[in-house]
Amino acid sequence: MSGQAETIKGGRDRTRTRTRMVPLPLLVPALLGLAFLLLPLVALLIRAPWRTLPEQLTSAEVWEALRLSLVCATAATALSLVIGVPLAWLLARTDFPGRGLVRALVTLPLVLPPVVGGVALLMALGRNGVAGQWLDEWFGITLPFTTTGVVLAETFVAMPFLVISVEGTLRAADPRYEEAATTLGASRFTAFRRVTLPLIAPGIAAGSVLAWARALGEFGATITFAGNFPGRTQTMPLAVYLALQNDPAAAIALSLVLLTVSIAVLAGLRDRWMTPS
Numbered sequence: 001m002s003g004q005a006e007t008i009k010g011g012r013d014r015t016r017t018r019t020r021m022v023p024l025p026l027l028v029p030a031l032l033g034l035a036f037l038l039l040p041l042v043a044l045l046i047r048a049p050w051r052t053l054p055e056q057l058t059s060a061e062v063w064e065a066l067r068l069s070l071v072c073a074t075a076a077t078a079l080s081l082v083i084g085v086p087l088a089w090l091l092a093r094t095d096f097p098g099r100g101l102v103r104a105l106v107t108l109p110l111v112l113p114p115v116v117g118g119v120a121l122l123m124a125l126g127r128n129g130v131a132g133q134w135l136d137e138w139f140g141i142t143l144p145f146t147t148t149g150v151v152l153a154e155t156f157v158a159m160p161f162l163v164i165s166v167e168g169t170l171r172a173a174d175p176r177y178e179e180a181a182t183t184l185g186a187s188r189f190t191a192f193r194r195v196t197l198p199l200i201a202p203g204i205a206a207g208s209v210l211a212w213a214r215a216l217g218e219f220g221a222t223i224t225f226a227g228n229f230p231g232r233t234q235t236m237p238l239a240v241y242l243a244l245q246n247d248p249a250a251a252i253a254l255s256l257v258l259l260t261v262s263i264a265v266l267a268g269l270r271d272r273w274m275t276p277s
Contacts, residue, residue: 041259048256049249056253064231065239066257072147072235073215076154077162080211084162085204089192091163092170110160117156118224125152125225149226150233154215161214162207169203170196213262 022030049056056062091103109117125132125143135141143149177199181191197204219237226233228242236258244251 044252044255044259048252052249053253053256056250057257061230062239062254062257065234065236065254066261068147068150068231068233069216069235069237069258070261072150072154073212075151076158076215077208077212079151079155080159080162081204081208084159084207084211085166088163088166088170089196092167093175106163107160109157114157114218114220115224118153118221121149121153121156121221121225125149144225145227145229145233147226147232150222150235153221153225154218157218157221158211158215161210162204165207165210166200166203169200173199209266213266216262217258 087106091099091106112120122129122144124130125135127133127136127142127144132143135143143152173196177195178188178191181195182188186194217237218235219241222233222235223238223241228234228238234242236254240251240254240258243254
C-alpha cells in the first residue's frame with residue numbers, strides 16, 4: 001500500500017512539474033495575448049484624470065446615465081431570462097425540423113454588427129415597421145427612442161449569450177431526472193420547474209451575468225434604435241461616446257465607472273457560478 005501511495009504521489013508531483021514547465025512556443029504567444037488584453041485597461045488607468053475625477057463623476061448627468069444603464073441592463077437580463085430559458089430548453093430537449101437553422105438564427109446577433117441590429121429593430125418595431133405600425137395603430141405603443149426601446153435593443157444583443165450558456169448546461173444535464181419525475185406523475189412543466197431548473201441554475205446564473213455585462217456595454221443597437229436622449233435613452237456607453245467628442249477627460253472618467261462596475265459584478269459572481277468545482 002505504501003508503495004502504491006508513493007507511486008500516486010510521484011505521479012501527482014510529475015503532473016505539477018509538467019504543468020509548470022510551459023513550452024516556449026506556447027508561453028510567448030500566451031503572454032502576448034495577455035499583454036494585448038491588459039494594455040488598453042492599464043493605459044486607461046494611467047491616463048485617467050485622477051485629480052479632477054471627483055468633479056467629473058459628481059454631475060447629475062453621469063449619475064442619471066449610470067442609473068439608466070443599470071436599470072436597462074437589469075431589465076434586459078430579466079426579459080432574456082423569461083424568453084431565453086424556454087428557448088434554450090426547446091433547442092436542447094426537443095427535436096423538430098429546422099432546429100439547426102433556428103439555433104443559427106438565435107446566435108446571429110453574436111456576429112451581427114450592432115448597428116445592423118438596430119436598423120433591423122427599426123424595420124421591425126419602428127412606427128412604420130412590420131410589427132411596430134400595428135402596435136402604434138392598435139395600442140398607441142411607440143418603442144423607438146424610448147427607455148423601453150433601450151431595453152429591447154439590449155435584449156436583442158444580450159439574450160444569445162444566455163441561450164448558449166443555458167443550452168449547453170441543459171445538454172450536459174442528465175434528462176433521466178426529468179423522465180423519472182414525469183413517470184411519478186409530474187407534468188412536463190412541473191418537472192422542468194422542480195427538477196430541471198435547480199439542475200441548470202449555475203448555467204442560468206452564468207448566462208445571466210454574461211447577458212447583463214453585454215447589455216451594460218451595448219452601444220450600436222441602442223443609439224440606432226433608441227437614440228441618445230439624456231435621462232431617457234442615454235446610457236453610459238452613449239455618454240462616453242458623446243463626451244469623447246467634446247471632453248476626452250470626461251470620457252475616460254465615465255469609462256472608469258463602467259470598468260469598475262463590470263469588474264465588480266464579474267469578480268463577485270464568477271467564483272460562485274462560473275468556476276467549475
